[in-house]
Amino acid sequence: MATGMIACNLAFLGFGNVGQALARLLLRKRGELQTRYDLAFTVTGIATGRHGVAIDPHGIDLERALAILLAGDSLDELSALPGISAPENFIASCGASVMFECTPVNYTTGQPAVTYLRDALEHGMHAVSANKGPVVHAYRELTALAQARGLKYYFESAVMDGAPVFSLFRETLPAVYLRGFSGILNSTTNLILTLMEAGESFAQAVAYAQSIGIAETDPSGDIDGWDAAVKVAALATVLMDVPLKPQEVERTGIRGITPLELDRARQAGKRWKLVCTARREGEHVIGRVAPEMVGVDSPLYGVGGTSSVVQFETDVLPGLSVVETDPGPETTAYGMLADFLNAVKAK
Amino acid sequence: MATGMIACNLAFLGFGNVGQALARLLLRKRGELQTRYDLAFTVTGIATGRHGVAIDPHGIDLERALAILLAGDSLDELSALPGISAPENFIASCGASVMFECTPVNYTTGQPAVTYLRDALEHGMHAVSANKGPVVHAYRELTALAQARGLKYYFESAVMDGAPVFSLFRETLPAVYLRGFSGILNSTTNLILTLMEAGESFAQAVAYAQSIGIAETDPSGDIDGWDAAVKVAALATVLMDVPLKPQEVERTGIRGITPLELDRARQAGKRWKLVCTARREGEHVIGRVAPEMVGVDSPLYGVGGTSSVVQFETDVLPGLSVVETDPGPETTAYGMLADFLNAVKAK
Numbered sequence: 001m002a003t004g005m006i007a008c009n010l011a012f013l014g015f016g017n018v019g020q021a022l023a024r025l026l027l028r029k030r031g032e033l034q035t036r037y038d039l040a041f042t043v044t045g046i047a048t049g050r051h052g053v054a055i056d057p058h059g060i061d062l063e064r065a066l067a068i069l070l071a072g073d074s075l076d077e078l079s080a081l082p083g084i085s086a087p088e089n090f091i092a093s094c095g096a097s098v099m100f101e102c103t104p105v106n107y108t109t110g111q112p113a114v115t116y117l118r119d120a121l122e123h124g125m126h127a128v129s130a131n132k133g134p135v136v137h138a139y140r141e142l143t144a145l146a147q148a149r150g151l152k153y154y155f156e157s158a159v160m161d162g163a164p165v166f167s168l169f170r171e172t173l174p175a176v177y178l179r180g181f182s183g184i185l186n187s188t189t190n191l192i193l194t195l196m197e198a199g200e201s202f203a204q205a206v207a208y209a210q211s212i213g214i215a216e217t218d219p220s221g222d223i224d225g226w227d228a229a230v231k232v233a234a235l236a237t238v239l240m241d242v243p244l245k246p247q248e249v250e251r252t253g254i255r256g257i258t259p260l261e262l263d264r265a266r267q268a269g270k271r272w273k274l275v276c277t278a279r280r281e282g283e284h285v286i287g288r289v290a291p292e293m294v295g296v297d298s299p300l301y302g303v304g305g306t307s308s309v310v311q312f313e314t315d316v317l318p319g320l321s322v323v324e325t326d327p328g329p330e331t332t333a334y335g336m337l338a339d340f341l342n343a344v345k346a347k
Numbered sequence: 348m349a350t351g352m353i354a355c356n357l358a359f360l361g362f363g364n365v366g367q368a369l370a371r372l373l374l375r376k377r378g379e380l381q382t383r384y385d386l387a388f389t390v391t392g393i394a395t396g397r398h399g400v401a402i403d404p405h406g407i408d409l410e411r412a413l414a415i416l417l418a419g420d421s422l423d424e425l426s427a428l429p430g431i432s433a434p435e436n437f438i439a440s441c442g443a444s445v446m447f448e449c450t451p452v453n454y455t456t457g458q459p460a461v462t463y464l465r466d467a468l469e470h471g472m473h474a475v476s477a478n479k480g481p482v483v484h485a486y487r488e489l490t491a492l493a494q495a496r497g498l499k500y501y502f503e504s505a506v507m508d509g510a511p512v513f514s515l516f517r518e519t520l521p522a523v524y525l526r527g528f529s530g531i532l533n534s535t536t537n538l539i540l541t542l543m544e545a546g547e548s549f550a551q552a553v554a555y556a557q558s559i560g561i562a563e564t565d566p567s568g569d570i571d572g573w574d575a576a577v578k579v580a581a582l583a584t585v586l587m588d589v590p591l592k593p594q595e596v597e598r599t600g601i602r603g604i605t606p607l608e609l610d611r612a613r614q615a616g617k618r619w620k621l622v623c624t625a626r627r628e629g630e631h632v633i634g635r636v637a638p639e640m641v642g643v644d645s646p647l648y649g650v651g652g653t654s655s656v657v658q659f660e661t662d663v664l665p666g667l668s669v670v671e672t673d674p675g676p677e678t679t680a681y682g683m684l685a686d687f688l689n690a691v692k693a694k
Binding site for chain 1: 372376379380383384509510511514515518519520521522523643644645646648649650651654658663664665666667668669670671672673674675677678681684685688689
């Protein structure tokens with residue numbers, strides 16, 4: 001191993017679409033990480049929800065793991081430590097220096113992901129998470145714990161997939177004071193509104209969003225604005241340094257937007273968008289999710305389909321927006337890769 | 348001084364609108380830099396173009412310097428080392444650890460700023476520059492020199508004022524491969540086109556842009572696309588790692604865009620924009636600046652007035668755009684402050 005080479009053991013807790021996309025991205029970037037960043041990695045643990053658990057201190061063959069899952073089989077056959085299935089035992093035994101946490105989101109409490117991330121940090125791992133729940137329910141606790149251990153808790157993919165938003169402020173905008181923001185943060189509702197503008201019914205649009213895998217079987221988390229509210233809370237908590245719970249975000253979903261409303265907006269040269277905003281009021285932050293009509297000169301107007309946007313108002317840059325166009329699982333996976341590389345300072 | 352406190356001596360080479368805005372920003376942020384980043388600064392040198400030079404190892408009173416310039420007087424009276432006026436002597440004598448270079452741009456050679464920045468680095472200073480010229484004419488040389496000395500050559504404000512573009516890639520997007528970009532990078536022409544859409548003549552629009560200080564007395568550098576071409580070359584050189592000279596960028600300005608053309612575009616639901624693009628072709632990058640009609644669903648459509656936008660196409664994020672709305676001298680100044688803080692790692 002060359003001088004200065006960084007060697008990392010990686011573990012995946014949760015290995016669905018995003019975890020698997022991250023695995024493929026790691027395989028594709030393996031050579032580049034070695035030559036450009038002097039970084040080598042070994043995957044020592046993968047815990048899936050329904051397809052078994054593999055731990056191997058000598059390294060799991062990632063391509064084989066992906067093939068096993070594609071065939072619908074169990075990863076148990078790859079494990080050098082069979083019999084470990086509970087997440088807490090997995091975390092204690094996986095021998096990783098970086099944990100990728102991609103378990104399902106829990107809007108109300110952030111659990112059990114909060115516990116997983118705490119465990120990972122306490123076992124000396126950087127915690128990289130795509131999960132919004134822990135950000136809104138345990139950001140300060142997990143960040144303080146990470147700091148105390150000389151580790152990182154990063155979660156770029158929790159909002160706007162892999163587009164740099166948290167790292168934008170953390171790494172590029174020192175000494176900035178964020179006054180507020182507005183944006184489109186939920187892909188499903190934005191796609192539904194775009195499809196309805198093109199003439200589809202609400203039910204057709206929902207069915208399409210489900211068919212391409214971005215809306216859940218029960219799409220109410222998106223449609224009623226919960227997902228957007230969690231993202232508003234996450235951005236406010238981290239970037240404005242004011243803890244805000246999703247339940248505190250004023251919230252109206254898109255069920256009231258009828259084809260007639262969409263048509264009226266079109267005739268006025270406008271579009272309905274599910275707009276997310278946050279602004280300071282004294283020491284508090286007022287968060288809001290609600291449908292709004294926006295005109296052609298709004299940075300939100302042209303953001304259609306599954307794309308998203310956030311416009312930040314700071315004390316030094318009057319308006320700074322980040323737009324992410326046409327994201328997919330690989331976009332979210334990239335956010336986690338970036339977190340990993342930023343955490344181990346391989347840049 | 349507290350443990351870990353960083354003390355920096357700062358010098359300004361060039362002290363026009365941007366330099367003075369940076370000085371005011373530093374004054375405004377002084378307390379925050381101390382409490383939040385354990386960073387204290389002293390300004391030990393200011394060299395202006397026509398209002399004298401001040402050097403004082405014990406620190407120049409920045410508020411007094413600003414007042415002197417406001418009154419149209421000379422900074423010479425503040426100098427503890429009178430008689431130093433040549434920039435090379437100023438650099439050698441100013442005793443700074445960070446040099447803010449804000450001298451006028453030279454599209455053709457980047458000089459004399461390239462020499463100033465080289466001198467500053469050779470005298471052990473971080474070089475922070477708002478100047479596009481050195482980026483396109485000496486990026487690799489200055490970056491290698493900085494690296495060899497353990498210093499930084501940063502230039503966030505050279506493109507899109509203070510919006511994070513170079514630092515976005517450097518600090519938040521590891522292992523990304525940039526395929527190409529498109530955007531609106533010249534404020535003056537974008538403002539002129541916006542005003543002409545509102546019914547003003549070309550001459551009226553140019554006069555207005557001059558009156559608010561964003562267009563030069565000779566506005567041809569903007570109108571003929573030179574400024575935009577330099578920015579395309581700068582982004583390609585740094586972010587795509589392919590040296591590209593402004594002269595190699597295919598370039599058409601906005602003189603051919605008549606009120607009739609603007610009206611035709613409007614009737615088609617479109618707008619004319621001076622569009623900057625770069626794309627790879629084998630090992631080369633093809634850069635282009637030319638007026639294009641863009642539709643309402645383009646991220647460029649809603650970017651009017653002095654605002655700017657760049658959309659990046661990478662191998663991992665299908666489309667990532669940064670939009671900067673309503674910049675001013677303080678925006679550019681903030682980019683230099685961010686470079687300074689990132690260079691000394693005060694974050």
